[in-house]
Amino acid sequence: MGMNSIPIIMGLYLFLATLIFFLMSTTANSISHSKSFNELRNTEESYLNWVRRMNSRNHSIFMEAKNKFQPCKLIKVHKNPKLGDFTTVKKAINSTPLFNPCRVVISVAPGTYREKIEIPMTMAYITLKGSGAAKTIIRWDDTADRIGPNGQPLGTYGSATFAVNAPYFVAENITFKNKAPAAPAGATGxxxxxxxxxxxxAAFINCKFIGAQDTLYDHKGRHYFNNCHIQGSVDFIFGNGLSLYQGCHLHAKTHNYGALTAQKRESMLEETGFSFVNCKVTGSGALYLGRAWGTFSRVVFAYTYMDKIITPRGWYNWGDKQREMTVFYGQFKCSGPGADHGGRVTWARELTKQEAEPFVSLSFIDGQEWLTNL
Known part of the structure; x- marks a missing residue:
């Protein structure tokens, strides 16, 4: 750790000390309303300053980017064995070395591939190219409560139709679908x-993600979604990734209340969050922009069109009022009938240009290091 890190660490300690002092004083002492308001405002300003500092740094907790784009192997998947190397996507992926050293491009012909696939963490540099998201579909129908091979429920983590554990993955022009029927409101598992x-x-270009509850598990790592269609009902983009969604269509499909995001940042030290830039939000039902799954949940919408389905309050605190002091939820120059910030919760922000700037470019995910040749 270099000398340049010292001011940042001292700033973090200062903020933590300020926050702890504020929380203790509000519970142990009788503080006037005006004093509490001023301290809260000062705490929020300290937090904003911290966000600005963190976004001016490289994301040092992540691995150094050493992407490889020149393909060393081309594989064709086609349902007709005479026209391809394999008839299933899983067999094509399994044909690559377990410790893969170079870019493998797998082209997938039109068709619906009923497969459940998981790429192990050592199988890096895989590119999956469909023939168009409307033509190439990978689908399965597992749910969290389904019993797995070990006799235990799969859980949310194990319910995925397609799971990626290896770095430098790219998917283009393909649909990932969980065909399980939408569950009634309040159903578990x-x-x-x-x-x-x-x-x-990982990068996803011109892809579709179709499901209901928990469609896209943006679990961890830096991710880029460009011109993608993401459909669901409750928390249909969720996890603790550091991700930029650019030019994406976010479509809610529910007759009740739903939520677009559930971002799970748990501490100030985590450099994670979701940023949506030049996107559009449409659908049915009544939709929260996000729920505070993590205590320090962080989501920003910029230059995004929001249909009337967005609830006026916009955000939900996950039933924990303490999270209202620590989450970072912001909008910047959004449009549409659902974008009006006048009815938003007081702990969401209409960002200034300076506050929004770190979230709206590829630098948010260090994309200049690993997306330049994509």
Whole structure:
């Protein structure tokens, strides 16, 4: 750790000390309303300053980018064995070395591939190219309460139709779908993940993710979604990734209340969050922009069109009022009938240009290091 880190660490300690003092004083002493308000405002300003500092740094907790784009192997998947190397996507992926050293491009012909697939963490540099998201579909129908091979429920993590644990994964022009039927409101164990991404430096271009509850598990790592369609009902983009969604269509499909995001950042030290830039939000039902799954949940919408389905309050604290002091929820120059910030919860922000700037470019995910040749 270099000398440049010292001011940042001291700033973090200062903020933590300020926050702890504030929480203790509000419970142990009788503080006037005006004094509490001023201290809260000062705490929020300290937090904003911390966010600005963190986003001006490289994301040092992640691995150094050493992407490889020149393919060393091309594989064709086709349902007709005479026209391809394999008839299933799983067999094509399994044909690559377990410790894969170079870019393998797997092209997938049109068709619906009924497969459940998981890429192990050592199988890096895989590119999956469909023939168009409307033509190439990988689908399965597991739910969290389904019993797995070990006799135990799969859980949300294990319910994914397609799961990626290896870095430098790329998917283009393909649909990932969980075909499990939408569960009634309040049902338990019905989480049904279409795709789980648990690896660093993954990119999804012109892809679709179709499901209901918990469609896209943006689990961990830096991720880039460009011109993608993501459909679901409750928490249909969730996890603790550091991810940029650019030009994506986010479509809610529910007759009740739903939530678009559930971001799980648990501490100030985690450099994670979701940023949606030039996207559009449409659908049915009444939709929260996000629920505070993590105590320090962080989500930003910029230049995004929001249909009337967005609830006026916009955000939900997960039933914990303490999270209202620590989450970071912001909008910047959004449009549409659901974008009006006047009815939003007081702990969400209409960002200034300076506050929004770190969230709206590829630098948010260090994309200049690993996306330059994509």
């Amino acid at each position: 019905k989480q049904a993940v279409a795709l789980r991404i648990s690896a660093d430096m």
